[in-house]
Amino acid sequence: MAAGAESQDLAIDHGTLREIYRQMSRIHEVDKAIQAGLSSGKFQFTYWPMTGQEAIPASIAPLITSKDQMVTIYRGIHDQVAKGVPLKGLFAEALGRESGVNKGKGGSPHISDPASGSMLTTAIVGAGTPIANGLALASKMRGSDAVTIVNFGDGATSIGAVHEAMNLAGVWKLPVIFLCQNNQMGEYTTIPEYTASKDFASRAAGYGFKGVKLDGNDPIAFHNGMKSVIDEVRGGNGPVFVEAVTMRLGLHAGVGFTNHLSKEDLAAAKAAWPVPCTRALLLERGICTEEELTGIDNAAKSEVQEAVAAALESEVTGTDEMLLDVYADPSVVPTRGQREKRQEEAPHKGETREMAMFEAVQDAQELALELDDSVFFLGEDIGEPAGGVFKCFKGMQSRWGERVRPTPIAEQAIIGAATGAALAGMRPVAEIMFCDFVGVCLDQIVNHAAKQRYMSGGATHVPMTVRTIAGGGIGGFGAQHSQSTEALLLHNPGLKIVYPSTPTEAKGLLLSCIFDEDPCIQFESMMLTYALREEVPVGDYRIPLGVAKVKREGSDITLITYGWQVMHCLAAAEELAKEGISAEVIDLRTLLPLDYDRILTSVEKTGRALVVHAATEFCGLGSEIASTINEQLFSQLKAPASRFGAAYAPIAYSKTIETAQIPSAGSIAARVRELFK
Amino acid sequence: MSTSLTIPKLQMSTTEGTLTEWLVDDGEMVEEGQPIYTLETDKSVQEIEAPESGKLVQKQAAGETYPVGTEIGEIVSA
Numbered sequence: 002m003a004a005g006a007e008s009q010d011l012a013i014d015h016g017t018l019r020e021i022y023r024q025m026s027r028i029h030e031v032d033k034a035i036q037a038g039l040s041s042g043k044f045q046f047t048y049w050p051m052t053g054q055e056a057i058p059a060s061i062a063p064l065i066t067s068k069d070q071m072v073t074i075y076r077g078i079h080d081q082v083a084k085g086v087p088l089k090g091l092f093a094e095a096l097g098r099e100s101g102v103n104k105g106k107g108g109s110p111h112i113s114d115p116a117s118g119s120m121l122t123t124a125i126v127g128a129g130t131p132i133a134n135g136l137a138l139a140s141k142m143r144g145s146d147a148v149t150i151v152n153f154g155d156g157a158t159s160i161g162a163v164h165e166a167m168n169l170a171g172v173w174k175l176p177v178i179f180l181c182q183n184n185q186m187g188e189y190t191t192i193p194e195y196t197a198s199k200d201f202a203s204r205a206a207g208y209g210f211k212g213v214k215l216d217g218n219d220p221i222a223f224h225n226g227m228k229s230v231i232d233e234v235r236g237g238n239g240p241v242f243v244e245a246v247t248m249r250l251g252l253h254a255g256v257g258f259t260n261h262l263s264k265e266d267l268a269a270a271k272a273a274w275p276v277p278c279t280r281a282l283l284l285e286r287g288i289c290t291e292e293e294l295t296g297i298d299n300a301a302k303s304e305v306q307e308a309v310a311a312a313l314e315s316e317v318t319g320t321d322e323m324l325l326d327v328y329a330d331p332s333v334v335p336t337r338g339q340r341e342k343r344q345e346e347a348p349h350k351g352e353t354r355e356m357a358m359f360e361a362v363q364d365a366q367e368l369a370l371e372l373d374d375s376v377f378f379l380g381e382d383i384g385e386p387a388g389g390v391f392k393c394f395k396g397m398q399s400r401w402g403e404r405v406r407p408t409p410i411a412e413q414a415i416i417g418a419a420t421g422a423a424l425a426g427m428r429p430v431a432e433i434m435f436c437d438f439v440g441v442c443l444d445q446i447v448n449h450a451a452k453q454r455y456m457s458g459g460a461t462h463v464p465m466t467v468r469t470i471a472g473g474g475i476g477g478f479g480a481q482h483s484q485s486t487e488a489l490l491l492h493n494p495g496l497k498i499v500y501p502s503t504p505t506e507a508k509g510l511l512l513s514c515i516f517d518e519d520p521c522i523q524f525e526s527m528m529l530t531y532a533l534r535e536e537v538p539v540g541d542y543r544i545p546l547g548v549a550k551v552k553r554e555g556s557d558i559t560l561i562t563y564g565w566q567v568m569h570c571l572a573a574a575e576e577l578a579k580e581g582i583s584a585e586v587i588d589l590r591t592l593l594p595l596d597y598d599r600i601l602t603s604v605e606k607t608g609r610a611l612v613v614h615a616a617t618e619f620c621g622l623g624s625e626i627a628s629t630i631n632e633q634l635f636s637q638l639k640a641p642a643s644r645f646g647a648a649y650a651p652i653a654y655s656k657t658i659e660t661a662q663i664p665s666a667g668s669i670a671a672r673v674r675e676l677f678k
Numbered sequence: 679m680s681t682s683l684t685i686p687k688l689q690m691s692t693t694e695g696t697l698t699e700w701l702v703d704d705g706e707m708v709e710e711g712q713p714i715y716t717l718e719t720d721k722s723v724q725e726i727e728a729p730e731s732g733k734l735v736q737k738q739a740a741g742e743t744y745p746v747g748t749e750i751g752e753i754v755s756a
Contacts, residue, residue: 037727037729037730038729039686039687040683040686040688040726040727040729041681041682041684041729042682042683042684042685042686042747043681045687045747047690252689253689254689254690255687255688255689255692256686256688256726257688257725257726258724260722
């Protein structure tokens, strides 16, 4: 038989099918080696087997290059093997070893290997989709024709992040492929039990783009189907949703075949298993001889054996790595006894212009866009005519076009897009309107943006910035638009947090955040946004992160504060001065990295300290700072360092209650007097 | 060369397993991938396959429950 006729018969050329089988064999050998290692007790880690799903990434592999980006999930080792993650680094990572692709700090559920385009692996169901949008957005904004493929299971179609991501991808026409590997089971729950949907591909129509359903167990049909999908997406026609129908032969987690299928159903599923089926097809059609197939399998087996041996030879990653990769600079990590001295900004001698905080923020934003092509902005209502709910984007969309991107009302999609774009080297700046809304995107912020540098062992990082408003102190916003949520975020390693109290600082800190290599969050307070005006430096003016500033000198007590409470502390200090109490007021400006040096230097002088914040007192930053002062300066203190924050209640709508529940000049002065009793 | 067989942690919640039956006699040769014993954990019974080819050496009796990690046998390769 002529080779051409055979190819036509099979609708794929022989070389491609042989290559697809070679990838399937590699995946299968990796799966076997992991299962053998686990069942013999040689390995001990949690494994989410992808047995049965090998044909999906194997059939895609010949259609993409390392320039195309991939996101997958904890059940994603097949995706990583086919994408080109080196097996030595992959096994070493799964075993928590130094030579792992991510230094053993991420493990198999968190592989990132940017060299092969395997950008991120999440263990949070569905959470990779908003991030994939960001990767695709970076490609689109740079004019690259790369596509991003985000893999997830059918179970992920139930979670909100996927909805937000599909909606944003549709409206922005992103070059992203939503690849739903429908293996018939969401963890331990089968399809009719968790959704009434008849299929998933048809959901794409609701978001205004194409959905296709392909047989993920048929490498020829799947390869050909994906070829048109990839060509279409590469051509700039927007996203496509692919439902790849397959069958998970293994358990949700663990070793061996599933016990969720009847004996007959499992036998039928095993009979349709693409690895042996494709091997048999190659043999039957005379494309490969048994010797050639054995050669392919043996090569895969040797590659895996070498990788396992190399991984086992590597040392288990040790404690010297514990505090590395939390941030680019390890000195940012707060540790006991730390007293990092950071250089303050030089006094500004140049031109200034009077601005309110919202204008100073806009000034910084315009400047960042001028300084660096990789900077862009995204957020709700930031386009025209609104120009941002807080007016920080007035006229900017007309001036900057696609670099100022109004978004749907979808915070997970916003933070995911920022995280993904930052992973690809952009410097996105997202506005989350009110800081109470971090609750709806907390997973994207703390599980993804904050942890990604660490989980990837420094292989990737997320230089994004989030700006958000704390609405408290004015009254009338109610419990869901008034809280100051910094403590919620400070508890999650990996974020840097700034909280300016003046227009100048809002500008200087924001510019430092935008050009920082770690994810930064700037809190701005509604109390100050419009009310406070001052002369602000014109041009590129930056305030280094982690440098507090003495705003009023004093000798009897140090008031340590930030944000709009600086104003109240300064007023309280004036009141106290009349009574003969000299209060020093320190504005932290940056909450993390925390400037322990300037805090302790001041308290060494005054012998007393009170930390004041608008956030809830219980478990707030004040408690943390007060206990550090008490530990470090115990013998020099005239009174125990203490803290004063909001009462333990949601912020009330009643102006009378709100005024009483958040510290104010009067209540701060009263609290100070108590410390002198 | 020999490969140790220990009670595996098949699922995240597994702490112990019952070696319900040896499917291959002590001292017999086994092929990689051949089921060699049945294990009951968390109320489900599974066949555990040989991780290597070689001679099976049984070290623990069937019908007993062992904690995860207990060595129950080994496979000695030729």
